[in-house]
Amino acid sequence: MMRRxxxxxxxxxxxxxxxLVLIVGVVASACVVLVGGIYYLVQYGxxxxxxxxxxxxxxxxxxxxxxxxxxxxxxxxAIIQAGLFVLVLLQSVRxxxxxxxxxxxxxxxxxxxxxxxxxxxxxxxx
Amino acid sequence: MTITLFTxxxxxxxxxxxxxxxxxxxxxxxxxVPLLTVGFGVNIKYAIGAxxxxxxxxxxxxxxxxxxxxxxxxxxxIFLETSAAVGAVLGAYLTTILPVSIIALIFGLVLxxxxxxxxxxxxxxSSEKSSDPLAVRLKMEGQYPSREGPVxxxxxxxxxxxxxxxxxxxxxxxxxxxxxxxxxxxMDQIMRLPYKVSxxxxxxxxxxxxxxxxxxxxxxxxxxxxxxxPVMLGVLAGALIGARILRSAQSRVLRLLFGLVVLxxxxxxxxKGIGPWI
Numbered sequence: 001m002m003r004r005x006x007x008x009x010x011x012x013x014x015x016x017x018x019x020l021v022l023i024v025g026v027v028a029s030a031c032v033v034l035v036g037g038i039y040y041l042v043q044y045g046x047x048x049x050x051x052x053x054x055x056x057x058x059x060x061x062x063x064x065x066x067x068x069x070x071x072x073x074x075x076x077x078a079i080i081q082a083g084l085f086v087l088v089l090l091q092s093v094r095x096x097x098x099x100x101x102x103x104x105x106x107x108x109x110x111x112x113x114x115x116x117x118x119x120x121x122x123x124x125x126x
Numbered sequence: 127m128t129i130t131l132f133t134x135x136x137x138x139x140x141x142x143x144x145x146x147x148x149x150x151x152x153x154x155x156x157x158x159v160p161l162l163t164v165g166f167g168v169n170i171k172y173a174i175g176a177x178x179x180x181x182x183x184x185x186x187x188x189x190x191x192x193x194x195x196x197x198x199x200x201x202x203x204i205f206l207e208t209s210a211a212v213g214a215v216l217g218a219y220l221t222t223i224l225p226v227s228i229i230a231l232i233f234g235l236v237l238x239x240x241x242x243x244x245x246x247x248x249x250x251x252s253s254e255k256s257s258d259p260l261a262v263r264l265k266m267e268g269q270y271p272s273r274e275g276p277v278x279x280x281x282x283x284x285x286x287x288x289x290x291x292x293x294x295x296x297x298x299x300x301x302x303x304x305x306x307x308x309x310x311x312x313m314d315q316i317m318r319l320p321y322k323v324s325x326x327x328x329x330x331x332x333x334x335x336x337x338x339x340x341x342x343x344x345x346x347x348x349x350x351x352x353x354x355x356p357v358m359l360g361v362l363a364g365a366l367i368g369a370r371i372l373r374s375a376q377s378r379v380l381r382l383l384f385g386l387v388v389l390x391x392x393x394x395x396x397x398k399g400i401g402p403w404i
Contacts, residue, residue, distance in 0.1 A: 015193050015200060022190035026183065030362055037355040041130055044352070049132035051168040056347025063344065080351035084358065085344075087182050091337035094186075098204060107265070113204050117334060120211045124218070124341030 005104045014101040025090035036079030137356040144364025174302030175348030180361035181304040185333030191369040192326035203331045210295030211338040217299025218339035231399030237392030260284045287317040299339035304332035
């Protein structure tokens with residue numbers, strides 16, 4: 001059974017864990033984006049940059065399942081996009097950790113708020 | 127311009143924006159959209175998409191550092207986020223309906239208001255006595271580290287802050303920004319929180335608000351990987367440096383810097399709104 005957080009030091013330690021989750025998640029996402037970015041520059045670096053007119057990104061890069069499906073083909077665009085999806089999903093992960101922290105303080109109202117937020121985030125995502 | 131040169135220049139600009147964003151609690155996104163559209167001729171829809179993602183990166187990167195230092199009040203952040211996240215989803219859907227000129231005008235006015243407010247007010251007068259009964263029930267009061275040991279602070283007008291936060295979320299979804307200015311306004315001026323607690327708690331939730339509207343942006347095809355890559359990496363690197371400077375900076379200097387940045391952006395947004403009509 002999980003130990004209950006009682007003192008300010010306990011809570012601060014739990015908060016530091018949330019900080020750690022954020023750092024690990026952001027670094028992981030940035031590494032994926034960087035690898036995809038270098039590959040992208042190798043592939044297309046000499047082409048002209050043109051973002052004047054809006055065409056929208058290809059359908060394959062608009063949703064998470066499709067992007068991960070395209071990943072196996074080794075597309076640099078898909079690698080970068082996957083890294084960006086990781087960054088967005090990290091927000092739900094950190095909310096889950098916050099919920100866990102409040103749960104250990106037996107603070108169920110705040111646990112509920114966190115679950116509500118996770119629901120809002122994932123609702124727009126899928 | 128080749129993609130390599132374009133990527134390098136956008137990275138450098140985003141780095142500076144990220145540093146400013148972390149220092150002021152604004153989030154880098156608010157500087158990114160004018161930089162990309164005016165500076166690089168990027169279509170505003172792509173700019174907004176890249177900006178929104180950069181906002182998530184800024185918030186997550188800087189929030190990690192602040193949480194570890196003990197400034198961030200996660201309870202207040204999560205409570206306020208319940209209205210901000212719903213506002214953000216509404217805002218993202220509204221983007222497709224409202225004309226950009228009207229949105230720009232409203233937002234410019236909000237920025238001007240918060241700039242004047244930030245520069246006019248004296249040092250925070252938060253005290254232990256002034257807490258809202260609701261804040262006490264929700265166990266929101268906290269303390270932050272200082273040289274003389276932990277400083278306790280109270281929380282005022284919880285529902286006022288919560289309502290303004292919904293508006294901040296809506297603006298975030300509408301424009302692909304973090305709305306840090308309005309979030310800090312809600313916490314600093316309405317809830318009377320210490321300035322560093324306001325900016326760091328704002329930073330903590332900006333990423334969650336932005337992620338709430340990210341799904342809509344992805345579906346609409348606003349998030350282009352080639353453009354977002356240098357923006358996200360640049361802003362993230364800048365935000366980490368900005369977080370280090372904040373540790374040693376004074377509240378008064380920060381407030382003035384914050385006010386000036388918001389003021390300039392406010393005029394810029396108003397011009398963007400009424401410019402086409404003149």
